[in-house]
Amino acid sequence: MVDLKxxxxxxxxxxxxxxxxxxxxxxxxxxxxxxxxxxAFPCFRLAKTLRKAPPLIAAEIAERISGExxxxxxxxxxxxxxxxxxxxxxxxxxxxxxLSEGEWGGCNDGEGKTVVVDFSSPNIAKPFHIGHxxxxxxxxxxxxxxxxxxxxxxxxxxxxxYGTQFGKMIVAYRKWGSEEELxxxxxxxxxxxxxxxxxxxxxxxxxxxxARDTFVRLENGEPEEYALxxxxxxxxxxxxxxxxxxxxxxxxxxxxxxxxxxxxxxxIEELKDKGLLVKSEGANIVDLDEYGLGAxxxxxxxxxxxxxxxxxxTAIYRKNHYDFYKNIYVVAxxxxxxxxxxxKVLELMGYEWEKDCIHVPFGLVSLEEGTMxxxxxxxxxxxxxxxxxxxxxxxxxxxxxxDMPELDEISREVGIGAVIFxxxxxxxxxxxxxxxxxxxxxxxxxxxxxxxxxARACSVLRKAGITEExxxxxxxxxxxxxxxxxxxxxxxxxxxxxxxxxxxxxxxxPSILTRHLVDVAQSFNKFYHDExxxxxxxxxxxxxxxxxxxxxxxxxxxxxxLGIKAPERM
RNA sequence: GCGCCAGUAGCUCAGUGGAUAGAGUGUUUCACUCCGAAUGAAAAGGUCGUGGGUUCGAUCCCCACCUGGCGCACCA
Numbered sequence: 001m002v003d004l005k006x007x008x009x010x011x012x013x014x015x016x017x018x019x020x021x022x023x024x025x026x027x028x029x030x031x032x033x034x035x036x037x038x039x040a041f042p043c044f045r046l047a048k049t050l051r052k053a054p055p056l057i058a059a060e061i062a063e064r065i066s067g068e069x070x071x072x073x074x075x076x077x078x079x080x081x082x083x084x085x086x087x088x089x090x091x092x093x094x095x096x097x098x099l100s101e102g103e104w105g106g107c108n109d110g111e112g113k114t115v116v117v118d119f120s121s122p123n124i125a126k127p128f129h130i131g132h133x134x135x136x137x138x139x140x141x142x143x144x145x146x147x148x149x150x151x152x153x154x155x156x157x158x159x160x161x162y163g164t165q166f167g168k169m170i171v172a173y174r175k176w177g178s179e180e181e182l183x184x185x186x187x188x189x190x191x192x193x194x195x196x197x198x199x200x201x202x203x204x205x206x207x208x209x210x211a212r213d214t215f216v217r218l219e220n221g222e223p224e225e226y227a228l229x230x231x232x233x234x235x236x237x238x239x240x241x242x243x244x245x246x247x248x249x250x251x252x253x254x255x256x257x258x259x260x261x262x263x264x265x266x267x268i269e270e271l272k273d274k275g276l277l278v279k280s281e282g283a284n285i286v287d288l289d290e291y292g293l294g295a296x297x298x299x300x301x302x303x304x305x306x307x308x309x310x311x312x313x314t315a316i317y318r319k320n321h322y323d324f325y326k327n328i329y330v331v332a333x334x335x336x337x338x339x340x341x342x343x344k345v346l347e348l349m350g351y352e353w354e355k356d357c358i359h360v361p362f363g364l365v366s367l368e369e370g371t372m373x374x375x376x377x378x379x380x381x382x383x384x385x386x387x388x389x390x391x392x393x394x395x396x397x398x399x400x401x402x403d404m405p406e407l408d409e410i411s412r413e414v415g416i417g418a419v420i421f422x423x424x425x426x427x428x429x430x431x432x433x434x435x436x437x438x439x440x441x442x443x444x445x446x447x448x449x450x451x452x453x454x455a456r457a458c459s460v461l462r463k464a465g466i467t468e469e470x471x472x473x474x475x476x477x478x479x480x481x482x483x484x485x486x487x488x489x490x491x492x493x494x495x496x497x498x499x500x501x502x503x504x505x506x507x508x509x510p511s512i513l514t515r516h517l518v519d520v521a522q523s524f525n526k527f528y529h530d531e532x533x534x535x536x537x538x539x540x541x542x543x544x545x546x547x548x549x550x551x552x553x554x555x556x557x558x559x560x561x562l563g564i565k566a567p568e569r570m
Numbered sequence: 571g572c573g574c575c576a577g578u579a580g581c582u583c584a585g586u587g588g589a590u591a592g593a594g595u596g597u598u599u600c601a602c603u604c605c606g607a608a609u610g611a612a613a614a615g616g617u618c619g620u621g622g623g624u625u626c627g628a629u630c631c632c633c634a635c636c637u638g639g640c641g642c643a644c645c646a
Contacts, residue, residue, distance in 0.1 A: 031589075042588055044626065054626085078589070123646075160646065257646090283644055292573075300644040307646050336574060337641055363575080364639070396608070414608090426583065429575070431639060438582075442608055444594045445583090452608045460605055515584065518593080522610095529601095529610045548605095570608080 001097050001498065004090070008039055008083055011065045018049045037075070037082030038492065044079050054079035088479040091491045091547075095479070098494065098550040099472035103148075105497050105557050110151030113325035116318050117143050117153060120249075121256070121331070123160035124236040125169060125190035128243050130380040130434050131365045131372055137423045137563065138362060139330035140249045141510035144561040149505050154322055158314070159256025161233050164304075165194065167215030170228050171207060172197040186235035195375060219261065233258075246386050246416055248563060263313040264305045271298060276348055286345050296341040311342050312349075319353055326356050328508065333361035333429065360508040363431035380434055390415035392440050393448070397570065404569065413565035414448050420564050421447025424514045445518045447564055450555060453521040457552035458568040460533055461545065468549040474542060481543040486527040490547065493520045494554050501561065510562060517558045524551045 009025035017024070024041070031040045043057040050057055058076040065081075066074035073084040098104050119139020122132050143155045172193035173182070181189045201207040218225040237254070244250065268284070271277045276286045282301030288294060296308050318327055329339065339359035346354035364371070369378050393415035397407055404410065422439050426432065442448035461467065471477075482491065497516065504512040533544045556566040 029586085029588080032586095032592080033589075036589070040589085044588070047626075080589070163646075165645085281643075285643075294573095295643060297643050302644080304644085306644070310646095332640090333575065334640055335646080338646085340574090361575085366639090400606090400608075430583080431576075432582090435582095441595085444608095446594090446608085448608055449594095452606080456606055456609085463605055511584090515593090522593085525609060526611095528605080532605070534605045569606090 001093055001495065003499075004085060004495075005039065007070065008041070011068055011071075012041060012061055012081070014064070016050070017046060019046075031080075031082065034489070036077065036080070037073075038085045039083045041081040041083070042079055043081065087483040087488050087491075090495060091479040091482045091488070092477070094491055094495050095477050095546050095550055098553060099468065099546065101469075101472065103557060104553060105501055105561075106148040106150060107498060107502060108150040109502065110146060110149050110325070112152075114152045114154060114322050115146045115326045115328065116156060116322050116324045117146070117328045117330065118156045118158050119143070119330040120244075120251075121158040121160065122240060124233055124256075125165075125187060125194065126160075127187050127191060127374060127379065128240055128382050129372060129374070130382055130385055133382055133385075133419070133423055134362045134365060134428070135330045135332070136244075136247065136249060137420050138360070138428055138510060140247070140563045141424055141513075141561065142328065142330060142360065142505070142508055144563065145501060145505035145510065145513070148501055148561055151325070154252045154324075155250070156253045156255060157251040159233075159237070159254055159258075162257035162261055164211060164215050166218060166229055166232070167211035167213070168197045168201075168207075169194055169232065170214050170218070170225055171211045172200075173228065182231075182235065186232075187239050190232060190236065191374065229258075243383055243386070246383070246412075247420065248416075248565070257310055260310050260313045260317065263317060264309050267309055267313045267316070268299060268305070270349065271345075274349055276345070286341075286348070288341055288344055291344055293337070293341050293344055296345055308338065308342055308345070311338075312345060315342075315346060315354075315357055316351070319351070324353075324356065326358060327353075328358045328360055330360045330362070333363055335359070336361055358508070360428070362428040366431070366433050368433060368435070385419055385439060386416050388415075388436070389419050389440060393418070393442075396442065401570070406567075410567045410570050413567050414442075414451055414570055417447040417451055417559070417564040418442055419447075420562060421450065421514065424510045424562055427511055428509060448570075450517055450521045450559065451564070451566060451570060453524050454552055454555045454559070454566045455568060455570045456528065457524065457548050457555070460528075460548050461552065464534055464541070464545055466545055468553055471542070471546045471549045474546070477546045478539045478543045481540045482547055484531060486523070486530040487544075487547060490520070490523040490527045490551065493523050494550060497554055497558065501558075513558060514562060517555065517562075520551065520555060520558075524555075 005025045005028045008028055009021045012024050013021040027045070028039050028041050031037055041061070043054040043061070046057050047054045055076065055078050058079050058081045062074045062076040062081045065071070070086050070089045071083055072086045075082050117139055119142070120132065120136040122128055139155070143153045146153045169190060176196055177189065177193050197207065214225060218229055268277070271286065277284050277298060278287050280295065283297055284299040285295040285297055288296055297306050298309050299305055315327060318324055331339070336359070343354050343357060346357065366372065367378055367380065372379050390411050394407065394411040397404060397411055419439055425445065482488070493516070500513055500516045504510055531544065533541070533548060535541050559566045
C-alpha cells in the first residue's frame with residue numbers, strides 16, 4: 001500500500017522550502033477534526049526560512065499541489081495546508097491489498113534477523129499468580145508483533161529454576177514431605193515445604209547450613225539431589241503449562257537459570273581478566289559508582305554467584321547461539337537498576353552488542369488489600385481469573401445464545417480473550433490495582449466488544465452467503481458506494497493498521513495495537529448502524545460486503561497478534 | 571537521602587511542540603417489526619499536579635517543587 005504521508009510530502013516538496021521530502025512527511029499530521037481534511041501540513045516552521053507569513057505560505061503550497069489526481073481537495077486554513085484524499089482511491093487501494101490472499105498487516109522489515117524475547121520466566125515451585133500475567137501476555141504479543149514484521153523470533157521462558165532455595169526445598173521435602181502430596185498439587189506442596197523451612201529455620205538455624213550443603217551437592221550433580229530437583233522442576237512446569245495452554249502461549253526455549261549454572265565461572269574469569277572485578281566487603285563487585293549505578297554484585301562473600309552474573313552469562317550465550325539482532329527482556333520495572341547495571345557491565349566488557357539488549361519494563365500489579373504476598377495469602381491465581389472469566393462468559397452466552405453448539409470452546413475464547421485484552425489495553429509502564437469487576441466487565445472497550453464486532457461481521461457475510469475469499473476474487477469493487485462518512489472513517493483506520501503494527505513493535509508497546517483495534521471496532525459498529533449493508537442493488541451490496549470482509553480479516557489478524565481468538569459467533 | 575517512573579473528566583485510561591485536549595465507565599435520556607442491543611446516538615463532566623523557563627505556539631521540552639509507586643550489596 002502507498003504510504004499516504006509520503007505521497008503528500010512528495011507533492012509538497014520543493015527545493016525552495018529547504019526541507020527534504022522525508023522531513024515534510026514527518027511534519028504532516030492528522031487533524032483532530034476531520035472537517036479539516038485527512039492530512040494537514042502546518043507551515044509555521046517555514047516562516048523563518050521563507051520570510052513570509054505562514055498563512056501565505058500555506059496558500060501557495062495549496063495552490064501548487066491542488067489538482068493532483070489522488071487529492072479530492074486541497075485547501076488553506078490559516079497556517080495549514082489541508083489535504084482531502086480521494087476517497088475512492090484510498091478505498092480501492094485498501095480493499096485490493098487486504099482482501100488478497102494470505103495474512104495481512106505485516107511487512108518484511110526483519111527479514112533474516114533474529115529477535116530473542118525473554119518473557120514470563122516464573123520461579124519454579126511458586127504459584128503462577130496475577131502478577132505473572134504481565135510479562136507472559138505482553139511478551140507473547142511482542143513476539144507476535146516481531147513475527148508479523150518479518151523477524152525470526154525466539155521466545156524464551158527463562159525459568160527461575162536454580163539457587164539456594166532449591167537446597168532448602170530438598171531439605172524440607174526430605175524432612176516433612178511426601179510423594180503423594182507432591183504429585184497431587186506440586187506447587188502448593190512445594191510452597192508449603194519452602195514456607196515451613198523458613199519457620200523451622202528461625203528456631204533451628206543449622207537447617208540453613210544443611211540447605212547450603214544440599215545445594216552444593218546439587219551443583220556437583222549428586223544423583224539423589226539432582227533427581228529431586230529435576231522432579232520439582234518437571235512437576236512445576238506441568239502446572240505452568242496448564243496456564244500457558246489456556247492462554248495459547250508457547251515457547252521456543254525453556255533454558256532457565258539452571259541451564260547457565262555451568263557457564264558462570266567463565267564469566268567471572270573474564271571479568272577478572274578484564275580488570276573489572278573488585279573485592280568489597282568480602283564480595284566481588286564491578287564498581288559502577290562513576291556512572292551513578294552503584295555496585296554490581298558478581299559473587300557473594302561465600303563465593304557463590306548471583307542474578308547479575310547469570311544474566312551476563314545468558315546474554316553472552318544468546319549472542320553466540322542466536323546472533324540476535326535484538327535481545328529483549330520483558331521484566332518488571334522494579335528491576336530497572338539491575339538491567340542498567342547489567343548493560344553497563346557488558347559495555348565495560350567490550351561487547352558492543354550491549355546496545356541491542358533491551359529491557360522492556362512494565363508496572364506493578366497490586367491488590368486492593370495491598371501488594372501481593374503469597375506468604376500472607378494476599379494473592380490471586382491467574383488460573384482462577386481465567387476460569388472465572390470463562391464461567392462468566394458461559395453464563396452470558398447461555399442467556400443470549402442458548403442453542404450455540406460450541407458453547408464450551410467459545411466461552412473459553414471469549415473469557416480468556418477478555419483477560420488478555422484487558423492486560424494489553426494500557427501502557428505497560430502503568431501500575432494497576434487488580435479488580436475482579438474490571439476483568440469481568442465485557443462492555444465498552446473490551447476484548448469481547450472487539451470479538452463481538454468480528455462475530456457480527458461474520459454474521460453479515462453468512463447471511464449474504466458470500467465469503468472473504470469470494471469477495472477478494474470478485475473482479476471489481478465499486479468503491480463509489482463506500483465514500484460515506486462512516487464507511488470512509490473505517491477505511492482510514494484499516495489503512496493505518498500496518499503502520500500501527502510497526503509502531504507497536506518498535507516501541508515494544510502492544511497497547512498501541514489494542515487501542516487502535518478498539519477504534520476499528522467502534523468505527524465498524526458505527527458503519528453498521530449508519531448504513532444498511534444487505535441492500536438489493538448488487539454492486540452496492542458487494543462493495544459494502546467487501547468492506548465488511550476487510551474489517552473482519554483485519555480484526556482477526558490483529559487479535560491474533562495480541563494472542564486472542566476471533567470466534568465466528570458468540 | 572539519592573535515582574527511576576507516574577500524575578489528564580467522579581472512576582479507569584488514550585493522546586500530541588500546533589487548529590475547539592479525546593475514549594470507555596458511571597449518571598440522565600433516546601433507538602430493537604429493521605443485516606447480532608456484548609450495539610449505536612445524545613446530554614453532562616477539564617486549573618492536563620503546582621510554579622517558573624524555552625518557543626510564533628507547551629498538557630507535551632527544560633528546571634524546581636508537591637503527591638504516589640518502585641529501587642538503592644551478598645534474594646531474583
